Amino acid sequence: MLTYIYMIAITAEGMSGALAAGRRNMDIFGVGVIAFTTALGGGTIRDILLGNFPVTWTQHPIYIYLTVSAGLLTVVIARFMHHLRKLFLLLDAMGLVAFTIIGCSVALRLEYNLVVVIMAGMITGIFGGILRDVLCQRVPIVFREELYASVSFLVAVLYLALDSLGVHQDINLAASFAFGLTMRIAALYWGLKLPTFSYDPGRWH
Amino acid sequence: MLTYIYMIAITAEGMSGALAAGRRNMDIFGVGVIAFTTALGGGTIRDILLGNFPVTWTQHPIYIYLTVSAGLLTVVIARFMHHLRKLFLLLDAMGLVAFTIIGCSVALRLEYNLVVVIMAGMITGIFGGILRDVLCQRVPIVFREELYASVSFLVAVLYLALDSLGVHQDINLAASFAFGLTMRIAALYWGLKLPTFSYDPGRWH
Amino acid sequence: MLTYIYMIAITAEGMSGALAAGRRNMDIFGVGVIAFTTALGGGTIRDILLGNFPVTWTQHPIYIYLTVSAGLLTVVIARFMHHLRKLFLLLDAMGLVAFTIIGCSVALRLEYNLVVVIMAGMITGIFGGILRDVLCQRVPIVFREELYASVSFLVAVLYLALDSLGVHQDINLAASFAFGLTMRIAALYWGLKLPTFSYDPGRWH
Numbered sequence: 001m002l003t004y005i006y007m008i009a010i011t012a013e014g015m016s017g018a019l020a021a022g023r024r025n026m027d028i029f030g031v032g033v034i035a036f037t038t039a040l041g042g043g044t045i046r047d048i049l050l051g052n053f054p055v056t057w058t059q060h061p062i063y064i065y066l067t068v069s070a071g072l073l074t075v076v077i078a079r080f081m082h083h084l085r086k087l088f089l090l091l092d093a094m095g096l097v098a099f100t101i102i103g104c105s106v107a108l109r110l111e112y113n114l115v116v117v118i119m120a121g122m123i124t125g126i127f128g129g130i131l132r133d134v135l136c137q138r139v140p141i142v143f144r145e146e147l148y149a150s151v152s153f154l155v156a157v158l159y160l161a162l163d164s165l166g167v168h169q170d171i172n173l174a175a176s177f178a179f180g181l182t183m184r185i186a187a188l189y190w191g192l193k194l195p196t197f198s199y200d201p202g203r204w205h
Numbered sequence: 206m207l208t209y210i211y212m213i214a215i216t217a218e219g220m221s222g223a224l225a226a227g228r229r230n231m232d233i234f235g236v237g238v239i240a241f242t243t244a245l246g247g248g249t250i251r252d253i254l255l256g257n258f259p260v261t262w263t264q265h266p267i268y269i270y271l272t273v274s275a276g277l278l279t280v281v282i283a284r285f286m287h288h289l290r291k292l293f294l295l296l297d298a299m300g301l302v303a304f305t306i307i308g309c310s311v312a313l314r315l316e317y318n319l320v321v322v323i324m325a326g327m328i329t330g331i332f333g334g335i336l337r338d339v340l341c342q343r344v345p346i347v348f349r350e351e352l353y354a355s356v357s358f359l360v361a362v363l364y365l366a367l368d369s370l371g372v373h374q375d376i377n378l379a380a381s382f383a384f385g386l387t388m389r390i391a392a393l394y395w396g397l398k399l400p401t402f403s404y405d406p407g408r409w410h
Numbered sequence: 411m412l413t414y415i416y417m418i419a420i421t422a423e424g425m426s427g428a429l430a431a432g433r434r435n436m437d438i439f440g441v442g443v444i445a446f447t448t449a450l451g452g453g454t455i456r457d458i459l460l461g462n463f464p465v466t467w468t469q470h471p472i473y474i475y476l477t478v479s480a481g482l483l484t485v486v487i488a489r490f491m492h493h494l495r496k497l498f499l500l501l502d503a504m505g506l507v508a509f510t511i512i513g514c515s516v517a518l519r520l521e522y523n524l525v526v527v528i529m530a531g532m533i534t535g536i537f538g539g540i541l542r543d544v545l546c547q548r549v550p551i552v553f554r555e556e557l558y559a560s561v562s563f564l565v566a567v568l569y570l571a572l573d574s575l576g577v578h579q580d581i582n583l584a585a586s587f588a589f590g591l592t593m594r595i596a597a598l599y600w601g602l603k604l605p606t607f608s609y610d611p612g613r614w615h
Contacts, residue, residue: 021402023403023404024349025403028399028400029399030348033354034348044254049468050465051464058254058255064321075402113469115474135335136344137547139547140545143431143444144436149439149443194437195437196436197441199431199432199488200433227609228609229549230554231549231607233607235553235559236553259522263522283607342548
C-alpha cells in the first residue's frame with residue numbers, strides 16, 4: 001500500500017520539479033534531471049546521511065524511469081495543469097506524508113536515536129523540494145509558504161508515537177495520512193503559516 | 206591513456222571554475238575552491254551516491270594540486286583566455302567525454318544496473334559544472350545552452366553498447382571520443398540546443 | 411576542553427545561520443533548519459567525504475538540540491544583536507579554529523594523507539557557512555570578505571606542523587587558538603582580504 005502511494009508521490013514530486021525547471025526555461029534534459037532530483041533527492045540525502053548504502057533508487061530503476069517520465073510528461077500537459085492544481089496539491093501532500101513515514105522507517109530499522117529518526121523523516125519529506133529550489137535559484141519555499149515542513153515534523157512525531165504505543169501498522173498509516181493530509185489541506189485552505197523571522201542588518205554576516 | 210586525458214580534463218574544468226568565480230569577484234581562495242569543486246565535484250558526488258569509498262581524489266593528491274593550480278593559473282592568464290577560447294572548449298569537451306566514460310566504468314565495476322551506470326557517467330560528466338553554477342549563483346548552464354548533458358548521455362550509451370558487444374576497450378574509447386567530440390563541437394558550431402520548456406504560472410509551486 | 415569550545419562554536423554558527431535566514435524572511439522552521447545546517451553542515455560534509463559513518467551528530471542529539479535552540483533563540487534576541495556584534499564575531503572565530511582542528515583530527519585518525527587532512531579541517535571550518543549561503547541565495551561570503559578560509563587553512567597547517575613535531579596536544583591547541591584568533595581578529599580589524607579575481611567575459615561559460 002505504502003509503495004503505491006510512494007510511486008504516486010514521486011510522480012507528483014517529479015511534476016513539481018518539472019514546473020520549477022520550466023520557470024527557468026531549462027531544456028528537456030534539465031527538466032528530467034530536476035524532476036528526478038525533486039522526487040528522489042530527499043531520500044538520497046537521507047540514505048547518504050544515515051550511511052544507508054546502496055542508495056535506494058540505485059536498486060529500483062523503476063523509480064528513475066517514473067520520475068523522469070513524469071517530468072517529461074509535464075512538459076506536454078503543463079498548459080492544462082492549472083485545471084489540475086487541486087489534484088496536484090493533494091498528490092503533493094500525499095507525497096509529503098508518505099516520504100516522511102518512509103524516511104522514519106528507514107532510520108528506525110538502522111536503529112538511530114529518536115531525534116535522528118524524526119529528522120530522517122523530515123529530510124525525506126522536504127529535501128527534494130529544497131534541492132529543486134537551489135538548482136532553480138529560489139529561496140526554498142518550504143521555509144516560507146504554508147505549513148509544509150511542520151506537517152512533516154508532526155506526521156513523524158505522530159507516526160512514531162503510535163508505533164511506540166504498539167498500534168498496528170495499518171491503523172498507524174491510516175491515522176498518519178488522515179492527520180497529515182488534513183493539516184496540509186487546512187494550511188493551504190486558510191493560508192496557515194508559521195511566524196516569519198525578518199532580520200535587516202546593516203552590515204553583518 | 207584515459208588517465209592523461211583525465212588530467213587534461215580536470216585542468217580544463219578547474220579553469221572553467223576559476224572563470225566562473227572571477228565573474229563573482231571571489232578572492233583567490235574561492236577561486237581555488239571553485240576550481241577544485243568544478244573539476245572533481247562530479248566524481249565526488251558519483252562516489253558518494255554509489256557508496257564508493259574512499260572518494261577517488263582523497264587517494265590521489267595530485268588531482269587536488271592540479272585543479273587548484275589550474276584555478277590559480279587562470280587568474281594570471283585570464284586576460285588572454287579569449288584567444289584560447291576554442292582550445293578551451295575543446296579541452297572541456299574532452300573532459301566531458303572522459304568524465305562520462307570513467308563514471309560508467311566505476312559503476313560497472315561496482316555492478317550497478319545499466320541505468321545507474323549511465324547516470325553515474327552523466328553525473329561524473331556534468332555535476333561538477335552544476336556545483337560550480339550553484340556556488341556561483343547561476344542557473345546551471347548545462348541545462349540551458351548547447352547540447353552538453355545530452356552528449357554525456359549519448360556517449361555513455363555508445364560506450365556501454367560497444368562494451369557489451371565485446372568491442373576492444375581501446376577501439377571503444379577511440380569511437381566514444383570521436384563521437385562525443387564531434388557531437389559537442391557540432392552543437393557549439395551550429396548552436397544546437399534541446400527544446401526548452403518555459404512555464405509561467407500565476408502563483409504555483 | 412575542545413568539546414566545550416566546540417559547543418560554544420556550534421551555538422555561534424547556529425545563530426549566524428538564523429540571522430541569514432531572517433534576511434530571507436524565512437519562517438521559524440526554516441530558521442531552525444538553517445541554524446542546524448550552518449553549525450553542523452561542515453562536519454557532515456567532511457564525514458560523508460571521508461566515509462566516516464555514522465555521521466557525528468547522529469550519535470550526539472545534544473548537538474541537534476543546541477543548534478536548533480540557538481537558531482530559535484536568535485529570533486527572540488535579534489534586535490539586540492548589534493550590541494553583541496563583537497562578542498558574536500569572537501565566538502565565530504573560535505568556532506572556525508575549533509572546527510578546523512576537529513576536522514583535521516578526524517581525518518588524521520582515518521589515516522588520510524596530509525593534504526586531505528588539511529582539506530578536512532577547512533571543510534569542517536567553512537562549509538557550514540557555504541551551505542548557509544547557498545540555501546539563503548548568497549554568493550558564499552567566505553570567499554569574498556575578510557580572511558576566513560585562509561585562517562582555517564593556516565590553522566590546519568600550524569596544528570599539523572606542531573603535531574608532527576611532537577608538541578603536546580594541549581600546547582598545540584593553545585598555540586593554534588592564539589594564532590587563529592589573532593589572525594581572524596586582525597583581518598576583521600584592518601579589513602584584510604585576499605586579492606580578488608574579477609573576470610568579465612563577453613559570452614563565456
